[in-house]
Amino acid sequence: MADQAFVTLATNDNYARGAMVLGKSLRNHNTAKKLVVLVSRQVSTPCQSVLKNIFDEVKVVDVLDSGDTAHLAMMKRPDLGVTFTKLHCWTLTHYSKCVFMDADTLVLSNIDELFEREEMSAAPDPGWPDCFNSGVFVFRPSVETYGELLQYCTEHGSFDGGDQGVLNGFFNDWATADISKHLPFIYNLSSIAIYTYLPAFKQYGGNAKVVHFLGKTKPWSYTFDCKTRQISGGVQEPATHPSFLLNWWTLYASSVVPMLQ
Numbered sequence: 001m002a003d004q005a006f007v008t009l010a011t012n013d014n015y016a017r018g019a020m021v022l023g024k025s026l027r028n029h030n031t032a033k034k035l036v037v038l039v040s041r042q043v044s045t046p047c048q049s050v051l052k053n054i055f056d057e058v059k060v061v062d063v064l065d066s067g068d069t070a071h072l073a074m075m076k077r078p079d080l081g082v083t084f085t086k087l088h089c090w091t092l093t094h095y096s097k098c099v100f101m102d103a104d105t106l107v108l109s110n111i112d113e114l115f116e117r118e119e120m121s122a123a124p125d126p127g128w129p130d131c132f133n134s135g136v137f138v139f140r141p142s143v144e145t146y147g148e149l150l151q152y153c154t155e156h157g158s159f160d161g162g163d164q165g166v167l168n169g170f171f172n173d174w175a176t177a178d179i180s181k182h183l184p185f186i187y188n189l190s191s192i193a194i195y196t197y198l199p200a201f202k203q204y205g206g207n208a209k210v211v212h213f214l215g216k217t218k219p220w221s222y223t224f225d226c227k228t229r230q231i232s233g234g235v236q237e238p239a240t241h242p243s244f245l246l247n248w249w250t251l252y253a254s255s256v257v258p259m260l261q
C-alpha cells in the first residue's frame, strides 16, 4: 500500500551510512512499503544523493526553522535536539501508518507484517523490559499527536535524555494495556541481549528479523578489510555479535560503497 512507509532518521553522515544500509536491507527483502528518511542539513550533499537513490523520500527536517511549536519546544529544551528531530516522523501525514526504525538497525527478512500492528507497538527494552525500546516502533502520523508529543517533551523532558524516555513517558500504558502492542523481541534484537542471556540467543536468535546495534559502538565505528573480511577496532564495551556485524559490513561494502564513489 502506498500510504504506508518505513521511516528512519540521520542527522549526520555516520548515521546516514547506517540509514543507507538499513534502506538497502529493506529493499533486498522486497518490502512493498515506501521508504522515507528524515535528514538534517548536516548530512552532506553526496550522502543525501545516495539516500535519494535508495529511499522514495528524503525529507530535510530542521527543528530550528520548522513550525512554531517545534521551535518553541526546542528553545526551552535545547538538550533534546535529536529527540525533537525524531518526533518529526509524526508529521508525515501523507502516510496513514508507519514503522520507525533507528539508523543503526538492519533487516534480516521481510517485516511488512508489522503494519498489521497499531500505534504504539514496540519491543521491550533489554535493559528495562517494562519500557519499550524506541529503535523499532509502529505509529500513525498525526499533527495532533505531534503537537501533544512536543508539549509533553517541553513540560516533562526525557528521563533518559533521548527519544526513548519521552516516548515511554507519553505512551505510558504500553507495559500493561494491550499485549498486541508488544512486538516479539526478534523485531528488535539488541546486540547487547546476546551477551546478557546467551542460552536464549542460542535458542531463538536464528529467528531474528531485525538486529539493532544499540549502544555507543556502532557498525561504522569499526573498520572492515574487504579482502580478508576482517572487522577491527571500536571495542570499548561488549562487542556486537560478529556475524551480525559482518552482515552489516558485507552489505555496506557491496551495495553502499559503490554508490558513494
Ligand code: UDP
Residues within 6 Å of the ligand: 008, 009, 010, 011, 012, 015, 082, 086, 101, 102, 103, 104, 105, 135, 213, 214, 215, 216
Ligand atoms: N540519531 C541521529 N544522529 C545522532 C544520534 C541519533 O540521526 O547523532 C538517530 C539515528 O536514527 C539513531 C537514532 O537517532 O539510530 C537513535 O540513536 P542511537 O541509535 O544512537 O541510540 P541507541 O539505539 O544506541 O540507544
Ligand code: MN
Residues within 6 Å of the ligand: 102, 103, 104, 105, 135, 212, 213, 214, 215
Ligand atoms: Mn539505535
